[in-house]
Amino acid sequence: xxxxxxxxxxxxxxxxxxxxxxxxxxxxxxxxxxxxxxxxxxxxxxxxxxxxxxxxxxxxxxxxxxxxxxxxxxxxxxxxxxxxxxxxxxxxxxxxxxxxxxxxxxxxxxxxxxxxxxxxxxxxxxxxxxxxxxxxxxxxxxxxxxxxxxxxxxxxxxxxxxxxxxxxxxxxxxxxxxxxxxxxxxxxxxxxxxxxxxxxxxxxxxxxxxxxxxxxxxxxxxxxxxxxxxxxxxxxxxxxxxxxxxxxxxxxxxxxxxxxxxxxxxxxxxxxxxxxxxxxxxxxxxxxxxxxxxxxxxxxxxxxxxxxxxxxxxxxxxxxxxxxxxxxxxxxxxxxxxxxxxxxxxxxxxxxxxxxxxxxxxxxxxxxxxxxxxxxxxxxxxxxxxxxxxxxxxxxxxxxxxxxxxxxxxxxxxxxxxxxxxxxxxxxxxxxxxxxxxxxxxxxxxxxxxxxxxxxxx
Numbered sequence: 001x002x003x004x005x006x007x008x009x010x011x012x013x014x015x016x017x018x019x020x021x022x023x024x025x026x027x028x029x030x031x032x033x034x035x036x037x038x039x040x041x042x043x044x045x046x047x048x049x050x051x052x053x054x055x056x057x058x059x060x061x062x063x064x065x066x067x068x069x070x071x072x073x074x075x076x077x078x079x080x081x082x083x084x085x086x087x088x089x090x091x092x093x094x095x096x097x098x099x100x101x102x103x104x105x106x107x108x109x110x111x112x113x114x115x116x117x118x119x120x121x122x123x124x125x126x127x128x129x130x131x132x133x134x135x136x137x138x139x140x141x142x143x144x145x146x147x148x149x150x151x152x153x154x155x156x157x158x159x160x161x162x163x164x165x166x167x168x169x170x171x172x173x174x175x176x177x178x179x180x181x182x183x184x185x186x187x188x189x190x191x192x193x194x195x196x197x198x199x200x201x202x203x204x205x206x207x208x209x210x211x212x213x214x215x216x217x218x219x220x221x222x223x224x225x226x227x228x229x230x231x232x233x234x235x236x237x238x239x240x241x242x243x244x245x246x247x248x249x250x251x252x253x254x255x256x257x258x259x260x261x262x263x264x265x266x267x268x269x270x271x272x273x274x275x276x277x278x279x280x281x282x283x284x285x286x287x288x289x290x291x292x293x294x295x296x297x298x299x300x301x302x303x304x305x306x307x308x309x310x311x312x313x314x315x316x317x318x319x320x321x322x323x324x325x326x327x328x329x330x331x332x333x334x335x336x337x338x339x340x341x342x343x344x345x346x347x348x349x350x351x352x353x354x355x356x357x358x359x360x361x362x363x364x365x366x367x368x369x370x371x372x373x374x375x376x377x378x379x380x381x382x383x384x385x386x387x388x389x390x391x392x393x394x395x396x397x398x399x400x401x402x403x404x405x406x407x408x409x410x411x412x413x414x415x416x417x418x419x420x421x422x423x424x425x426x427x428x429x430x431x432x433x434x435x436x437x438x439x440x441x442x443x444x445x446x447x448x449x450x451x452x453x454x455x456x457x458x
Contacts, residue, residue: 029122031122036050050086056118060116061088062075062113064111068216104213107216109131110127148185159189162187170182185239187239199220209222210238214246244257247337259301279311280318284316293371
C-alpha cells in the first residue's frame with residue numbers, strides 16, 4: 001500500500017515539474033495591425049500612418065520615434081476616437097520643435113506604435129525603420145561602408161572628386177590623430193543656393209554655406225560644380241568638425257576644447273598638403289607684421305563676428321594647430337584630444353600634454369612664427385568652465401501650422417530614455433543633435449561665414 005502511494009506521489013511530482021518547466025505560450029493579442037507606413041514630405045514633414053483593429057474598441061495610441069545616434073526618443077500621444085477599427089496619422093513637423101523638429105536629409109531612425117483597447121489589451125508594433133529623404137533632387141551617390149557623397153549637378157567626375165578628398169581628410173584624422181570609432185557620414189551637395197536653403201532648418205542665416213549635424217552623421221554643403229576647388233576645402237572642413245565632435249563629446253553635449261583648436265584643425269585638414277588658406281593667410285601675415293594678433297585665450301570660446309577679425313582668427317587657429325602638430329608631432333596632438341575626450345579643461349589639457357597653458361603655448365608659437373611675445377600675468381588667467389565646442393543655432397520654436405496628426409488636439413510629447421539598436425542601414429549611421437525641443441539643437445559651422453564672404457567676392 002505504501003509502495004502504491006509513493007508511486008502515485010512520484011507520478012504527480014513528475015507531472016507538476018513538467019508543467020512548471022513547460023514553455024509559456026502567451027495568448028495572442030486580439031489587436032491586429034492592418035498597415036503602417038511613413039510618407040516623406042521633406043522639407044515640411046513626415047507622416048506616420050497606422051491602421052489597426054481589435055475585438056474591443058481601440059482607445060489609446062502612442063507613437064515613439066528615435067533617430068539613430070541620439071540617446072533619447074520622442075513619444076507622442078496620438079488622439080483617437082474609440083472604435084474597433086481605427087486609421088490615424090501623425091505629422092512629424094520639420095518646421096516646428098513642438099511636434100517633432102527639423103531633421104536633415106540622410107537621418108536614419110526607427111519608430112513603434114503602442115495600441116491599447118478598452119478591454120485592457122495592449123500591442124507594441126515591432127520597430128520599423130525610416131530615412132529622411134529630400135526627393136526634390138535627382139541624386140547621384142557614391143559610397144562605402146563609412147562615407148557617402150550625394151550630389152545632383154556636375155559631370156561624372158564631380159562626385160567622385162569630393163568623395164576621394166573626403167576619404168583623405170577622414171584618413172588623416174583616423175590614422176595620424178588616432179581618432180577611432182568614427183561613425184559613418186553622409187554628405188549632401190546642393191548646387192543651387194535656393195534648393196540648399198529650402199532643405200535647411202527654418203530661419204537659417206543668409207550667409208550659411210554649409211551645415212553639419214554630427215549626431216545624425218549628416219553634412220550639407222552648397223557649392224556648384226564650377227566651385228569644386230572651394231567645395232573640396234569646405235567638405236574637408238565640415239567633415240573634420242563632425243569627426244572631432246564625434247570624439248570630443250559627453251552625455252549632455254560637447255566637452256570643453258579651445259575653439260581656436262577646433263577651427264584650426266578643420267582648416268589644417270582642408271587640403272592634402274595642409275597648406276594655408278590664401279585669404280586667411282594674407283590677413284594673418286599682416287597681423288604679424290603689425291603686432292595685432294588676437295590672444296588665443298580670447299578665441300577660446302568663440303570667434304569674432306567681424307569678418308576681418310574672423311579671418312584673422314581662422315588664420316591664427318590654423319597656424320597654432322600647424323605648430324603643435326609639426327613641431328611636437330601628431331602623436332602628442334592625438335594625446336591631447338584623448339585628454340580632452342576625458343573631460344579636461346582647455347588649460348589643464350594643454351598643461352598635462354605640452355607642459356604649457358594657453359598663454360605659454362601662444363608665446364612658444366609666436367616665437368616659431370617670428371611674432372613678438374605677448375606679456376601676460378597669472379592673475380589675468382580666468383577659470384574657464386566647460387563650454388560647448390560648437391555654436392548652437394537659433395531656437396527652432398516659432399509659429400507654424402498645426403500638425404495634422406489628429407482631429408481633436410495636439411499630441412503631447414515626452415522623452416524616452418531608450419535608444420534603438422543600430423539598424424543595418426547603408427551607407428551611413430546618423431549621429432547628430434536632435435533638433436526638436438525634446439532633444440537639443442542643431443550644430444552650425446561658424447567657419448562657413450568666412451567662406452561665404454569669399455564666395456560673394458568671387
